[in-house]
Amino acid sequence: MRTLISGGTVVSPAGAALSEVLIEDERVVALAAPGSEMAASFCAGANVIEAAGLLVLPGAVDVHTHMELPFGGTYASDTFETGTRAAAWGGTTTIVDFAVQRKGEPLRTGLDVWLAKAEGNCAIDYGFHMIVSDVNEQICKEMDVLVGEGVTSFKLFMAYPGVLYSTDGEIFRAMQQAAQSGATIMVHAENGIAIDVLVSQALARGETAPRFHGTTRPDLLEAEATARAVALARVAGAPVYIVHLTTTGALEAVAEARRAGQNAFAETCPQYLFLSSDDLARDGFEGAKYVCSPPLRAREHQANLWRGLRTDDLSIVSTDHCPFFFKEQKELGKEDFSKIPNGLPAVEHRVDLTYQGVRAGEITLSRWVEVNATTPARMFGLYPKKGVIAPGSDADIVVYDPNARHTISASSHHMNVDYSTYEGREVIGQARWVLSRGRLVIQDGRYVGDKAHGRFLARGTNQYLL
Ligand code: URP
Ligand code: ZN
Ligand code: ZN
DSSP states (O other), X not given: OEEEEXXXXXXXXXXXXXXXXXXXXXXXXXXXXXXXXXXXXXXXXXXXXXXXXXXXXXXXXXXXXXXTOEETTEEOSOOHHHHHHHHHHTTEEEEEEEEEOOTTSOHHHHHHHHHHHHTTOOSXXXXXXXXXXXXXXXXXXHHHHHHHTTOOEEEEESSSTTTTBOOHHHHHHHHHHHHHHTOEEEEXXXXXXXXXXXXXXXXXXXXXXXXXXXXXXXXXXXXXXXXXXXXXXXXXXXXXXXXXXXXXXXXXXXXXXXXXXXXXXXXXXXXXXXXXXXXXXXXXXXXXXGOOSSOOXXXXXXXXXXXXXXXXXXXXXXXXXXXXXXXXXXXXXXXXXXXXXXXXXXXXXXXXXXXXXXXXTSSOHHHHHIXXXXXXXXXXXXXXXXXXXXXXXXXXXXXXXXXXXXXXXXXXXOSSSSOOTTTTOEEEEEEEEEEETTEEEEETTEEOOOTTOOOBOOOOOOTTOO
């Protein structure tokens, strides 16, 4: 099967150029300048996607999603089927989700559960990180086995005591193991022990509304934990990746480590670039829609996060997609903010939202592609299969209309959740055609995908290590 994407502007981290893109079966086979002899040869027997006036992008790679995550007595409401479909609508063609090790169980048991959930249910390709909630010598050996099987990154939590939390010693031990295998240790960097004290004190004062989720998780406790995670990784000699970074102080800790030449990396998420603690403080229980951890911060942090994206101290924008219905799920915390399941719906809107940053001059077009597709693929061992349009790469491609206007709403989004944190927000720019390994998933604004199409991706290690 031959497909030609004709007349579009191919965007990469290196720049943008008019280019004809030829796909055969699952792969990109050639690019050529329009009007060239080579381009003329592409047409024979090809289905043509007319892309004049449109951008041709490598499919976006979201390295932080939680489909069906058990959390706070309930489950994230997107299944792999609904979540990967929504991702494709928004121009994402690969997700890396988190398999969870339950305390006392081998890593393999958790991974098998998540592989079974995903298998046969994904419209796009997927990989897994492993959440380690129980570090011991046996588990460290298992980490090495998983690296050999393509699960090359492990998330550890300084937050959520009693659930997913690990002590500094446990995190340090996992980092030592990663230093040997080349695995990346991802850290949820909030001081959960101090936060739990603040939460108990707030509840004892009768402070039960959603906004107290934010006041009991102050930004300094993220900055402190980030600095600690980076220091532990430095001593252990392991690559460290700070997930969902939200604050100026935490960013400074990462930037300082990077200036010192450490393998320290970080991501932020659209909710920290576009939403704020004002949303969490909305009237009544409305703020529950915005409860996630780390919490939404004061608007002042946003300009610094954009700066971090420009300077590469923030390397990636991922979503931390973890949706819960407002009705019955977020409502579990109606009388007590600490019982509101943590997480927001986001997987569908990352590409469009960050494109608003391009329009506003916060990042360039090339940087937009880099933070959404190329860097996540490189950081998590998927490049050059994913994250680039080049001969030999998987034909994961988004044909993007940079002038399409649309309004984000729960009534039109495709995520399995009854509200949108961006309800009524008009954005400019939208994916029109989305291909996953050469197969159409979105065809001129229509879903034509297949839940049996997506394949598990065995990943290599981080390609940025110094
Ligand atoms: O609020 C969040 N972020 N929920 C998902 C779990 C996590 O900590 O990433
Ligand atoms: Zn987290
Ligand atoms: Zn997460």
